[in-house]
Amino acid sequence: MSAFEATREFARSLDAADELRSFREQFNLPGEKGGLKNIYLCGNSLGLQPKLAVQYVHEELDDWGNLGVEGHFSARRPWMPYHRIATKGLAYLTGAQENEVLAMNTLTVNLHVLMTTFYRPDAKRNKIVIESTAFPSDRFAVMSQLRLHGFEPDDALIEWQPRDDDQLHIDDLVQILDDHAGEIALLLLPGVQYYNGQVLDMAQLCQLASDNGCAIGLDLAHAIGNVPLALHDWAPDFAAWCSYKYMNSGPGAIGGAFVHAKHLDADGTRQLLGWWGHEESTRFKMAPTFAPAKGVELWQLSNPPILSLAPVIASLEIFAAAGIDNLREKSLQLTGFLDFLLQEGFADRIGSLTPADARGCQMSLVVRDETLNARAIFESLEELNVTADWREPNVIRIAPVPLYNSFEDVYDFSKRLELAIERNEQK
Numbered sequence: 001m002s003a004f005e006a007t008r009e010f011a012r013s014l015d016a017a018d019e020l021r022s023f024r025e026q027f028n029l030p031g032e033k034g035g036l037k038n039i040y041l042c043g044n045s046l047g048l049q050p051k052l053a054v055q056y057v058h059e060e061l062d063d064w065g066n067l068g069v070e071g072h073f074s075a076r077r078p079w080m081p082y083h084r085i086a087t088k089g090l091a092y093l094t095g096a097q098e099n100e101v102l103a104m105n106t107l108t109v110n111l112h113v114l115m116t117t118f119y120r121p122d123a124k125r126n127k128i129v130i131e132s133t134a135f136p137s138d139r140f141a142v143m144s145q146l147r148l149h150g151f152e153p154d155d156a157l158i159e160w161q162p163r164d165d166d167q168l169h170i171d172d173l174v175q176i177l178d179d180h181a182g183e184i185a186l187l188l189l190p191g192v193q194y195y196n197g198q199v200l201d202m203a204q205l206c207q208l209a210s211d212n213g214c215a216i217g218l219d220l221a222h223a224i225g226n227v228p229l230a231l232h233d234w235a236p237d238f239a240a241w242c243s244y245k246y247m248n249s250g251p252g253a254i255g256g257a258f259v260h261a262k263h264l265d266a267d268g269t270r271q272l273l274g275w276w277g278h279e280e281s282t283r284f285k286m287a288p289t290f291a292p293a294k295g296v297e298l299w300q301l302s303n304p305p306i307l308s309l310a311p312v313i314a315s316l317e318i319f320a321a322a323g324i325d326n327l328r329e330k331s332l333q334l335t336g337f338l339d340f341l342l343q344e345g346f347a348d349r350i351g352s353l354t355p356a357d358a359r360g361c362q363m364s365l366v367v368r369d370e371t372l373n374a375r376a377i378f379e380s381l382e383e384l385n386v387t388a389d390w391r392e393p394n395v396i397r398i399a400p401v402p403l404y405n406s407f408e409d410v411y412d413f414s415k416r417l418e419l420a421i422e423r424n425e426q427k
């Protein structure tokens with residue numbers, strides 16, 4: 001028996017009881033189209049703009065204009081230690097110690113920077129495991145790392161396949177680790193899989209890696225700001241993420257990296273180096289010798305892009321105020337309501353690749369009714385001012401985000417989906 005009802009009144013009653021509902025006002029929402037308000041369900045691809053981000057970027061532009069180079073020391077948020085303003089909030093969202101996390105680079109760059117340290121193949125142990133549905137950038141990054149070390153992806157790239165139920169099953173990964181005992185150097189796996197929306201048991205993945213003598217890196221692109229994380233305790237060797245999805249930090253925003261404390265007494269001989277990995281107090285002596293920074297800052301190459309980091313800092317303040325556990329609780333309710341409406345209204349026609357017991361904000365809907373054209377339905381949804389995300393061949397990813405989506409948004413989505421299907425049946 002469900003606690004939900006398929007009515008607008010019911011959706012509104014959930015909104016009225018939602019203690020996080022006022023956070024929506026802190027975001028800029030896309031506008032009306034054809035008299036229909038926008039239903040934004042695409043936070044898994046690009047999070048909406050926090051008004052505070054606009055303010056912070058303007059403040060940095062002003063400080064640059066007014067102060068020039070002096071801004072490094074006398075801006076309202078001095079640029080020299082600017083990246084550290086993000087440390088606390090990142091540690092909070094990832095469940096890390098503050099010396100383990102850093103805002104730097106973009107995601108794919110971070111994967112390379114971190115694989116340079118943590119993919120250390122030898123003649124016997126040199127294979128890398130990814131999921132077969134991995135995001136192309138992760139796959140390409142791994143392929144190139146293999147080749148740069150003299151291995152061929154055809155031999156050394158192992159793919160963990162989902163089963164017929166579209167889910168990744170840990171038992172299959174265990175089998176891969178058994179079949180290739182002693183040969184696997186690195187697991188590079190997602191926290192939340194981008195295509196099917198499945199939340200993986202990250203603690204168990206890390207335990208498996210450690211039991212089998214493999215390094216493990218987690219790609220948290222779809223996990224950070226979506227589900228609570230406990231990286232320090234789970235103890236992957238490294239993790240990386242982007243900040244423009246659930247972290248709402250703007251297109252191409254600066255990403256982030258985690259290196260576990262067990263690797264933080266490093267001397268600088270096993271990573272790419274730049275001047276911002278140099279120990280801070282003597283960095284500006286500009287000497288030709290390298291002194292390693294403490295903590296994950298050793299992996300920092302450049303001075304950070306302030307204009308790209310300002311929205312991250314704004315976003316982290318919002319997450320701290322809302323609380324990731326509160327957001328997770330609301331998110332489960334939002335997807336629960338969505339799932340209920342889909343089953344009530346579309347049971348035989350629209351299914352989901354996303355497991356009900358292991359999902360974050362996203363549900364990956366599949367058009368199961370073969371009389372319907374999935375792409376045409378997606379386009380009708382766009383015409384009806386629903387912002388969702390299309391993935392070949394027949395998947396519509398939608399993600400109600402607890403910071404700015406309401407239960408009424410979810411209800412409206414179900415109504416517009418009904419309309420979109422009707423329009424395509426008439427054709």
Ligand SMILES: *Cc1c(COP(=O)(O)O)cnc(C)c1O
Pocket residue numbers: 106107108109135137138190194219221222242
């Ligand atoms: C979004 C995403 C990326 C994007 O990489 P960028 O380097 O930020 O362009 C990579 N991998 C995964 C798994 C993603 O979800």
